[in-house]
Amino acid sequence: MGDRRLKIREIAEIIGISYERIQNIIVNELGFHKVSARWVPRLLSVEQKRTRLTISRDCLELFEADADDFLNRFVTMDETWVHYCTPETKQQSKQWRRPGSPPPKKAKSILSANKVMASVFWDSKGVIMIDYLERG
Structure with a gap:
């Protein structure tokens, strides 16, 4: 059909x-x-599928050679944005004012203005390294 x-x-x-x-x-x-x-996140080309198959076979050989140590050989990583803006709390922004005077004005802080990219690397035993890359 x-x-x-x-x-x-x-x-x-x-x-x-x-x-x-x-x-x-x-x-x-x-x-x-x-x-x-x-x-699916992405459709793979024939060459990408071939490469993935080769890597999978290599990993299978490593596993069959030493199954106990297999996971200890892998290192992986992930990235995330870490916001480091700590806005003033409502309690911290209180002020003494005379009766009838207008309350103080405060601009809303934008979290995305103060952030860094954190790249975290780890293996089966735990975190190996955290690298911070500032914006820009």
Whole structure:
């Protein structure tokens, strides 16, 4: 079947039989059911798939050679933004004022203005290194 996105109604019009009969044939006789495409982060090229297969085979060989030490050989990392702005609390911003005087004004602080990128590296025993890279 060339186009698997055809609707039952379209197939019924092309063949010239009822909608119900086409639905019965597709679902009950052929065992088809309609499924939505699954979202994946990225579609890999043939070369990327080949590289992934090679790496997977190498990892499997390492595992088979020394299963107990296998996980100890891996180091992984993740990145996250760390906000280091500590805004003044409502209690800290209180002031003594005369009756009838307007309250003090304070601009809302923006968390994204003061942040650094933290890169965390770890292995099976724990954190190895944390590296901070400032914005810009």
